[in-house]
Amino acid sequence: MEEFSTDRLARLTGMLKRRGLLLPAFEIHGGVAGFYDYGPVGGRIRNQVNQAWLSHWLSLGNVVEISSPTVTPYPVLEASGHVGEFTDFLVECKKCSEASRADHLIESDYPNADSFTKEELSKKISELMPICPACGVSDWGEISSQNLMFSTRIGNADSAREGFLRPETAQGMFTSFTSIYRHFRERLPFGAVQIGKGYRNEISPRQGMIRLREFNMAELEYFIDPEIEYHHNLDQWKDSLTLISENEGEMRVTLSKAVEAGVIRHSTVGYFMGITFDFVTSIGINPELIRFRQHESNEMAHYAVDCWDLEIMGSFGWIECVGIAHRGCYDLEAHEMATGQRLRAWRTFETPKIVEIDGWTIDGSTVGPEFKNFAGKIKNAVEKLPPDSIFPMSLEIDDDEVNIEPRHVKKLQRQEKISGEWFIPHVVEPAFGIDRLIWHSIDHSYREIIKSGEAYTILSLPKSISPIDVTVLPLFEKDGIDELARKIHENLCKRDRVLSNYDGSGSIGRRYARSDEIGVPYCITVDYESLENHTVTVRERDTGKQERVKIDELNFN
């Protein structure tokens, strides 16, 4: 394992930019903090990670993928609570006017400052008198709260509607719940995933890929029946994991034991922690640098039942990269209340319930003749009256006042068989920060070694997410070697899911180094012997092992 240091971080960041993996965006135009490009090498890493994530969750068998817009009208995010609560506390330097996040200023003394109230932040800043990161002076204005959504307007000036760029993909799954429910033939549990852009108009972005204003995220919303106890096979994860629980602090424990002991408060949360751990390690994150931290009750949203962050240790310390939250019925209920649309599932009782109906109905022999066509509406209204109603009474029906006399009504008592009920499903949500995961995969894969007395770097990314599958190198670009090499390169690129890279210039050693530096798992060298016997040398990145292989038998899937 590499030692993380600011020097190593600087060298790594320099390499990522120089070699086209990750670059500050819009740099020729001066750049803007919080925006990154995946360059000619990084672009495919991003796509491979996204696709691996999708496969990982779709393989559960009851999960589907959806894709909804990023531009979101105001009412959706008002219903979800983001208009009111998706805020950070901002404080402005009176000297230089630079805005800072209030909690960042005191986080070295209070690591959990991001859960402080405005008053707490104000008090601590007065006490600690932190200096402005921009000008070094300590002279702070009032703290104000700032909504973190990018806002925009949909449509043209006069009839435009307010909208935002979505802060998360999750709302798309909630607003299309009905469609997903129907797709699964109305049988819980099931889930829907979405991968795409999320936006957060950070006050002062920092830490490179960690805190972006536009980021790649991936979420699963998994809908369950709160009355069913789900028995997941947690024994498939035999190794102990590092958990930091709210009540018991850090522990090494298996998922199955943690769920049994109630440390993890719901078995589906524990199950998804295991699936998440598998995914994260499959893309090259070192399992020893992973821990799960449980949210403290005051840090968690009021509706949440349990919430665990998967944190990864790397060049920026421990960073939250995935959140796994049991959100109760909060989200569907919020949209149901805002829209009046039913966002529920049907639960059939094992045995139908018998319910006593006690109330009133009309006496048809009097109401019929007296009210004629209106009789049906009166029946509906009367049957809604409570059992203790007293007649005569006046009822408002279709804006008309109608006098209901004792002769119009009679007592109704009957039994009704209820076969089931509508309920709001609960949601368990694993939410992944794709950029943070890619960053840590690279951070953990980056190895600095000494080779023949010189500094040498290798990016040992897993093959499944490598940016390029193989580099093809002609020993010399002459005598037909380059033509054969190009042909091999082009044939490899034509294969499904294989990407080859042709590198013709420089010494072979230098070209191996270039290929190792960006994490290409194999190099193929084409030489004079290749022209004669149709074989090439295949060299493995991590071991340096070389092997002579027939061109027809090359395989990089």
Added chain:
Amino acid sequence: MEEFSTDRLARLTGMLKRRGLLLPAFEIHGGVAGFYDYGPVGGRIRNQVNQAWLSHWLSLGNVVEISSPTVTPYPVLEASGHVGEFTDFLVECKKCSEASRADHLIESDYPNADSFTKEELSKKISELMPICPACGVSDWGEISSQNLMFSTRIGNADSAREGFLRPETAQGMFTSFTSIYRHFRERLPFGAVQIGKGYRNEISPRQGMIRLREFNMAELEYFIDPEIEYHHNLDQWKDSLTLISENEGEMRVTLSKAVEAGVIRHSTVGYFMGITFDFVTSIGINPELIRFRQHESNEMAHYAVDCWDLEIMGSFGWIECVGIAHRGCYDLEAHEMATGQRLRAWRTFETPKIVEIDGWTIDGSTVGPEFKNFAGKIKNAVEKLPPDSIFPMSLEIDDDEVNIEPRHVKKLQRQEKISGEWFIPHVVEPAFGIDRLIWHSIDHSYREIIKSGEAYTILSLPKSISPIDVTVLPLFEKDGIDELARKIHENLCKRDRVLSNYDGSGSIGRRYARSDEIGVPYCITVDYESLENHTVTVRERDTGKQERVKIDELNFN
């Protein structure tokens, strides 16, 4: 081939919504025109088409994928011309205030109204007096131009910067040209692709998936040396295509002949037309419903060399789905001028050029003693003077006026060897509207037939982009048949790139119909025999052919 009609369109749209392929977004909150969801069935179609598109272009061997932000700062889109020119003409109804696109109001009389100037539109509207689509009255205000970008602000109130949601992905490739150039070891030609969201704040969106405010797009920017004649193998496309050329109208001709005859004005444009045709037909577009239409010179941007739209015939008539444009050096030059950064490629001359340098330099024996440290700057300034300069003269250097006397200078005449030069590469850009392609693939695949006397629909999507690979049906959900069916379903889902769907309820015939309707290519039926001999019935969607297959030998890759 199906006959397109508005009735068929209504049935198709209804099915897409009911079955979770394509749905108006945010519908429970009242919806907003121009935004669609890919639902639980459509989501995977979108991803499959995106991935197929990527593979198609990456297989060329000199193309890489990048990914840049959608939020874009003002200067980038000012440089690209979008701030000034990405506009539509809007006209407001004086009666009901509804805004309409001016060209849409008269397009039944003038199909090319979208290329009219403001004055032309104004004149035609006065003549034709079209009625307002919202209120039916004809009383129009002045025409105004409206920028079509969604605008937003990056950062917090005081220090916020103006930005937009990108109208295309292309700018990401131009602003990171240097990184891509370096990746390809500074050797043209090469290309970069990007798939992602594009935004266009339409005045009045219509035609469902055809005109969206947020859309999925995919672009290739392919950089070439304008002095090289590229010889592409156009003979691989043996069939004639339908071309509508600017000068010669509609013709059936092969790509190779069209390039030879100069109808297609650049061979790389012709080459990409062929590659595009291959892709579009591979995702289920009927080749007989495709044509290429050349832009007329007055319709094309002033810098464009040639531009062809691939149009597809479907329920909305002929619709532009891909544009293939030779954009000259416009884009890189625009960013170079705005930023002062070099966005060029180096061209090495076959034989170095000898250039006669005729001009002036300083006489060190006088300038040195007189100007001391300043001498170097004077030398630089003097050597830039034209050969016919006359001394004494006054030069402004670093805000100082300096008098240059005849004694300070001497004539400079020498030869210089120039080994190459920097030049701005030209760009050929195929730009794909992914949503429009998916729409037409579905439109062409949707078949309405009569089966056993009843209406029956089949979505004959190609397997490569099907939403689900296979539906698993237990004959009955009892006697262990359902358990075996679930096990088969779960094992299939665990396979790489296979997605199975379990459907347990309803008659087998009804479930086949459900599966056919959304384009699942295979159904597996599990019955009593399956329990005995581990075989299942595999039924093919398009033929209805059934075959008994061993469970262990199922293969849907």
